[in-house]
Amino acid sequence: MTLADLAPGDTATLKQINTTDPGVIRLMVLGMVEDITVRLENIAIGGDPLEVGFFGSSISLRKEQARYFEVTRIPASD
Amino acid sequence: MTETPDIKIPVSGIGIRHKARATVALIGNPNAGKSTLFNRLTGLRQTTANFPGVTVEKHLGTVQLEHSAINLVDLPGVYSLDGHSADERIAVDVTLGRVAGTERPSGLLVVIDATHIYQGLYLLEQLLELQLPTMVALTMIDAATASGITIDVEGLQTALGGIPVFPVSSISGHGLDELKAGLEDITTIDTPDIPASWPEFSETARQLTRQLGDDWQRIDVIQALLQTHPDLAGKLSQQLGAETVASLREKLFGDSPPAAAEARHRYHWVKGVIEEVQEQAPLYRKVGVRLVRWTNQPWPATLLFFAVLILVFQAVFTWATPMMDAIDATSSQLGRWLVTQMGHNAFSSFLADGVIAGVGSVIIFLPQILILFLFIIILEDTGYLARTSFLMDRVMRSVGLSGQSVIPMLSSFACAVPSIMATRVIPDRKDRIATILAAPFMTCSARLPIYALLIAAFVPNDPVGWMNLQGLVLFGLYLLGILGGLGTALLLKSSALKGPKPRFILALPEFRKPNLQTVAIKLYGRGRIFLKRAGTVIFVIAIGVWALAYFPRMDVAQYQLTQVVNPESSQFERDNAQAAAQMSQSWLGRIGRKIEPVFKPLGWDWRVSSAVISGFPAREVVVAVMGTIYAVGSEADDQSLSQKLRSATWPDGRLIFTLPMVLGLLVFYAWCLQCVATLATIRRETNGWRWPIFAWVYMTSIGYGGAFVIYQVGSML
Known part of the structure; x- marks a missing residue:
């Protein structure tokens, strides 16, 4: 499962990151590295781009880059 | 007897103006509250200029402290020192003293937004490698408290190796006095030799710096190893041998790109620090926050x-x-x-x-x-x-x-x-x-x-649905x-500028109440830039057009001719007739008649042509020129100008302003690039004449083409 497969409101832990895309490296510099928990906040009309939240920040990215992030979804607790 | 007025001046209000003795760079993430803090510290004692050779704005201000003063340079907001954009490169170069005309700072004031210290601490750890006296302003501390975040400032200070951390709120002014007191001694701050986030890397860089000798600073070695500065990377390979450098890189970064390895190491450490010093109260969300979240959803x-x-x-x-x-x-x-x-x-x-x-x-x-x-x-x-x-x-x-x-x-x-x-x-x-x-x-x-003139004169005001x-x-x-x-x-x-698909990686800042002082200072700055840049150009053109229309003067015989056409006419009408006659034989009129053939396929006579020509440097002068040419005086209200335009004819009596001609003229204005200020800005921002020339030729061509097709096709119908 990748970041691109999450639904709005889902939380997940970032696992494997494929660093072959320069955009992915930029996202890592912005803090999207392995083992952090992210929340898919919003998806724009048309299904793209995505808004991802972590540690109080929000970053937008397109699905093309989101596919490079393997994630483990955290089931909702309530 | 003279009375001595009893003036009371609050002692704190006068203060003693100190001369700045050190330059401190203000650096932090975009939207971390850097500009607000800068304005708060320097007040109106600031200047804005561009860094030499680049189009990045440089804000410089002086902070008056109790016993001294410092110069503060506000650097562009950045997330990292890897030089991703022009802004990031300039921020790095200024802190390193590589920018001509900008003094190398003797200390850094790092701004970290208390509501998201995650990215702030990452940048700080990179900055510590500069080995400059460094202190931290933890901004928006009250916003953090309001959203349930508590930060153990002392714990954070310890984790950072002892550099001072000042929680402040630029809005309420909370903590600013302590921050200013801290700035007083900024040059005596001891920055840790080895920042805590990636000790193996810092240690390697430190040893290499010693080994390489005097013309290397640690940050140079770091940029060379991380390959963020190609020249330094080349120099390093030259001095140490390409193989040694390659094996060093492998040892430090494994098989991932250097920037990815750096992000992994440092953020891993940052995450640990946050778990230790930050507490997030169980999510309680105020109505306002919930409203903002709701409006961030796609449809709302x-x-x-x-x-x-x-x-x-x-x-x-x-x-x-x-x-x-x-x-x-x-x-x-x-x-x-x-x-x-x-x-x-x-x-x-x-x-x-x-x-x-x-x-x-x-x-x-x-x-x-x-x-x-x-x-x-x-x-x-x-x-x-x-x-x-x-x-x-x-x-x-x-x-x-x-x-x-x-x-x-x-x-x-x-x-x-x-x-x-x-x-x-x-x-x-x-x-x-x-x-x-x-x-x-x-x-x-x-x-x-x-648009307003032509639409009012030639488009009927008929209702169409709920519009007209x-x-x-x-x-x-x-x-x-x-x-x-x-x-x-x-x-x-899809042609000349074909490139990789753009990515859309952008930090989305949280909704925040606008700060009145910041808004006012920015508005003043932009207004001044507009008046200066656009103002000088348009002003010069207006004078140029005036001269072309004013010279050469009619001789007396011609003048008298205009006065005897109709003895019944008023002084106003005679003045207008005179102005029109003058226009027709002025340089502008002569040029208009010369170029009339070029614009004839669009249905324009010499008067429209010369008005359009005079508008090439700045399109807004066209209405005034038309007013003069059509002999209603440049002060004419639109009503009379509209009437004149409607009744203007070719020598053979056909109307000039037919519907196809007017629609074509409107399309010409919609697409044509008639603005010298825009061309000058394109030249400056693209560093050359190629793109402004292309833009002008391209836009003029399609404006002309559009007007041509509409007039020709429209006239056939």
């Missing part, structure tokens, strides 16, 4: 976007009108008054029709531009503009650009000059140039006078501009 956000857009346009076009009318009335009255005082002569005409009319034609746009900027700055300050990019990314993708081109294109509806400067945030050069070339198509405020035909035509012209811009972007992005 998109509807809100259009509502905001309508409000801004409404404001720009209705609020500004009274002020624009007042400026117009004042400048023409002043001109008339001058002529009555000084009599009719070349000098009074120069002052009234050249200087005053020229200055007036510049400042008349100031109300619209200031209102538009006010909205844009507020939207920027609240973080809403970034949201707009997010919403519109999908649309921009269809023409090969990304959401980051939306902001420049929106501000282009006021004026293309600041909008072209706003393209600096676009990281890819090709995307940036495509945006620069698309922006001048948007209907700027200078196109409005000619005039409104519909104006809307159509806006649409024509948008289509022209997007079409141009699409064309360029």
Whole structure:
């Protein structure tokens, strides 16, 4: 499962990151590295781009880059 | 007996002005509250300039402390020192003292937003490698408290190796005194030799620096190892041998790209620190926060976007009108008054029709531009503009650009000059140039006078549904501009500027209340830039056009001819007839007649042609020139000018302003690049003449082509 497969409101832990895309490296510099928990906040009309939240920040990215992030979804607790 | 006035001056209010003895660089993430803190610390003792050779703004200010003063350089907001954009490169170069004319800072004040210290601590750890005295301002501390975040400041200070951390709130002023007291001793701060986030790497860099000798600083070695500075990387391979460097890199980074390895190591450490020093209260969300979250959802956000857009346009076009009318009335009255005082002569005409009319034609746009900027700055300050990019990314993708081109294109509806400067945030050069070339198509405020004149004169005011035909035509012209811009972007992005698909990686700041002082300072700055840049150009042109229309003067015989045409006519009519005769034999009139054949296929006679020609440097002068040419005097109200235009004929009696001709003329104005200020800005921002020349030729061609097709096809029907 990748970041691109999450639904709005889902939380997940970032696992494997494929660093072959320069955009992915930029996202890592912005803090999207392995083992952090992210929340898919919003998806724009048309299904793209995505808004991802972590540690109080929000970053937008397109699905093309989101596919490079393997994630483990955290089931909702309530 | 003289009375000595009893003046009481609060001692703290005078203060002693100290001379700055050190320069401190203010650095932090974008939206971390850096500018607000800068304004708070320096007040109005600041200057804005560009860093030499680049189009990045440099803000310099002085902070008066109790016992001394320091200079503060506000650097662009950055997330990392890897030189991703022009802004990041300049921030690094300034802190390293590589920028000519900017003193190397003797200390760093790092701004970290208390509501998200995650990215702030990452940048701080990179900055510690600079080995400069460093201290931290933890901004927005009350916003953090309000959202349930507590930060153990002492714990954080320890984790950072003992560098001082000052929690502050620039809004309430909380903590500013302590911060200022801390700044007093900034140069004595001991920065840890080895920052805690990636000790193996820092240690390697430290040893290499010693080994390499005096012309290497640790940050140079780091940039060489991380391959963020190609020259230094080359130099390092040369001095140590390519193999040694390769094996060093493998040991440090494994098989991942250096920047990815750095992010993994440092953020892993940052995450650990946050778990230790930060507590987040169980999520309790206030109504306001919940409302903002709701409006960030796709559909509410998109509807809100259009509502905001309508409000801004409404404001720009209705609020500004009274002020624009007042400026117009004042400048023409002043001109008339001058002529009555000084009599009719070349000098009074120069002052009234050249200087005053020229200055007036510049400042008349100031109300619209200031209102538009006010909205844009507020939207920027609240973080809403970034949201707009997010919403519109999908649309921009269809023409090969990304959401980051939306902001420049929106501000282009006021004026293309600041909008072209706003393209600096676009990281890819090709995307940036495509945006620069698309922006001048948007209907700027200078196109409005000619649109208003032609629509009022030739489009009937018939109701069409809930709108009327005039409104519909104006809307159509806006649409024509948008289509022209997007079409141009699409064309360029699939040919000359073809490149990798743009990515849309953008930090979306949280909604925040705008700060009045920041808004006021920014508005003042942009207004001044507009007056200076656009003002000088338009002013010079207005004087040039005046001279072309004023010289050579008619001789006395011709003059008397205009006075005896109709003895019944009033002085006003005789003056107008004289002005028209003068225009016809002036340089401008002669040029108009020379180039008439070029524009004849569009249905324009020499008068329209010379008005259009005079508008090439700045399109807004066209209405005034038409007024003069059509002999109603440049002060004529639109009513009489409209009537003159409607009855203007060719020598054989056919009407000049037919519907196809007028529609063609409107299309010409929608697409043609008649603005020297825009061309100059494109030249500056693209560093050469290639793109401004291309833009001018391209836009003039399609404007001419559009008008040609409409006139020819329309006349056949």
